[in-house]
Amino acid sequence: MVRSSDNWKIEQQCPQCGAPVVLEETDRLLSCPFCRVRLFISPEDFFRYYIPPADPSMQEAVFVPYWRFKGMSFLCRADRTEQRILDATALAADYNRLPHSLGVRPQAVPLRFVSGDLSPHFFLPHRSFESVFSWIEKRLLAAEASIAGLKAGRVSKDRVYHRAYIGETTSLIYLPVFIRGNVLCDAITGSRIAPLPEKESGGLEFQKLDAAKLSFIPTICPRCGWDLHGGSDSLVHLCRNCDTAWKISGDGLEGLDFAVVPAREDSRLYLPFWRMKAGISGINLNSYADLVRFANLPKAIQKGWEEQEIHFWSPAFKIRPQLFQRAAKAATNAQLPVEAGAEVPKAEVFPVTLPSEEALQGLKITIFNMAVPKKKILPVIDEISITPRESLLVLVPFGTNTHEYVQREMHISLNMNALRYGKNL
Ligand SMILES: [Zn+2]
Numbered sequence: 001m002v003r004s005s006d007n008w009k010i011e012q013q014c015p016q017c018g019a020p021v022v023l024e025e026t027d028r029l030l031s032c033p034f035c036r037v038r039l040f041i042s043p044e045d046f047f048r049y050y051i052p053p054a055d056p057s058m059q060e061a062v063f064v065p066y067w068r069f070k071g072m073s074f075l076c077r078a079d080r081t082e083q084r085i086l087d088a089t090a091l092a093a094d095y096n097r098l099p100h101s102l103g104v105r106p107q108a109v110p111l112r113f114v115s116g117d118l119s120p121h122f123f124l125p126h127r128s129f130e131s132v133f134s135w136i137e138k139r140l141l142a143a144e145a146s147i148a149g150l151k152a153g154r155v156s157k158d159r160v161y162h163r164a165y166i167g168e169t170t171s172l173i174y175l176p177v178f179i180r181g182n183v184l185c186d187a188i189t190g191s192r193i194a195p196l197p198e199k200e201s202g203g204l205e206f207q208k209l210d211a212a213k214l215s216f217i218p219t220i221c222p223r224c225g226w227d228l229h230g231g232s233d234s235l236v237h238l239c240r241n242c243d244t245a246w247k248i249s250g251d252g253l254e255g256l257d258f259a260v261v262p263a264r265e266d267s268r269l270y271l272p273f274w275r276m277k278a279g280i281s282g283i284n285l286n287s288y289a290d291l292v293r294f295a296n297l298p299k300a301i302q303k304g305w306e307e308q309e310i311h312f313w314s315p316a317f318k319i320r321p322q323l324f325q326r327a328a329k330a331a332t333n334a335q336l337p338v339e340a341g342a343e344v345p346k347a348e349v350f351p352v353t354l355p356s357e358e359a360l361q362g363l364k365i366t367i368f369n370m371a372v373p374k375k376k377i378l379p380v381i382d383e384i385s386i387t388p389r390e391s392l393l394v395l396v397p398f399g400t401n402t403h404e405y406v407q408r409e410m411h412i413s414l415n416m417n418a419l420r421y422g423k424n425l
């Protein structure tokens with residue numbers, strides 16, 4: 001796995017006027033500079049791209065799949081949680097003589113979406129992301145275990161008690177190759193990359209294009225017909241006319257409930273959070289009283305807290321993993337009340353760039369980080385099981401001081417630059 005140097009770019013023809021439009025990898029919105037049409041782009045399941053062959057007339061290209069993933073990986077150790085950003089590609093075809101990653105490629109050539117144009121070509125089938133990722137994880141774990149082994153006597157401190165991966169981008173990128181004699185060659189550079197497998201071992205399995213449908217959806221509110229608001233990379237868009245929220249889903253827009261934390265002071269910015277309800281077993285963490293005890297918060301337990309249900313909170317936007325887990329913990333500890341059926345705030349709303357399904361992956365990390373002292377959770381961490389019940393989008397008002405956005409009641413402050421750079425994570 002090699003870290004890619006930069007985000008990929010994607011070239012796509014405008015569905016309305018045919019002009020070429022270059023998109024960022026994180027864009028969910030195509031804005032045509034020529035005919036001015038604005039359309040959401042939505043894949044049936046995940047995005048599939050290909051690197052165009054150097055010779056566009058090449059008839060015999062075979063496409064090899066690579067999983068592209070970006071996200072945050074967390075490791076819980078006895079005394080700390082370590083985090084890192086994963087940004088890599090990994091071979092998805094079942095033939096391990098091929099390069100294990102796409103490596104660092106000159107990004108001069110933009111990717112294209114896989115479409116019906118490729119139907120004359122052959123593809124190698126792809127393994128599931130889960131199976132490829134668990135192999136990557138094992139390799140990471142093995143590397144870490146050998147480092148731990150070197151520091152004799154400190155093994156338990158270096159033990160990984162729990163690990164989680166929160167993926168923000170998972171897509172498939174196809175590398176075109178061609179066959180010359182008994183070798184496979186890269187169709188961009190022309191260089192040899194792998195021998196063809198022996199016929200006796202079954203050879204390579206080819207398949208035709210399995211049509212990946214890409215939908216282009218008008219950016220107008222399905223209820224009232226007004227233009228929707230949201231950044232080009234946002235997964236959720238708001239209608240400021242009829243106060244509704246919409247999520248890109250399949251070939252259309254799906255209504256999404258949202259709530260707002262009432263603002264105590266003038267706010268220039270609302271940040272989106274997921275507020276999740278989950279059944280927790282293996283530890284006592286069901287009521288607000290449980291939470292105060294579990295996190296050892298400096299509060300005297302009041303009547304009614306034993307019955308008051310709790311929610312787990314997570315940022316719904318990308319930010320450096322260290323800030324992400326800190327904000328998730330602080331927001332969960334705060335348990336702020338929310339107002340449902342509220343209007344869309346007049347102030348700016350930061351784009352939702354992390355889906356709720358991914359936020360759920362971080363729940364155990366939040367629980368681990370909340371525990372004070374840590375030693376009470378370490379022996380039971382494997383027994384904790386989490387059953388997600390529901391998630392709600394909550395818009396949280398932030399105030400500002402010189403360089404930070406601040407949420408006083410949640411005790412969260414986020415550096416303005418960190419928030420801006422988070423968009424490129
Ligand atoms: Zn156009």
Ligand SMILES: [Zn+2]
Pocket residue numbers: 221222223224225226239240241242243244
């Ligand atoms: Zn509307």
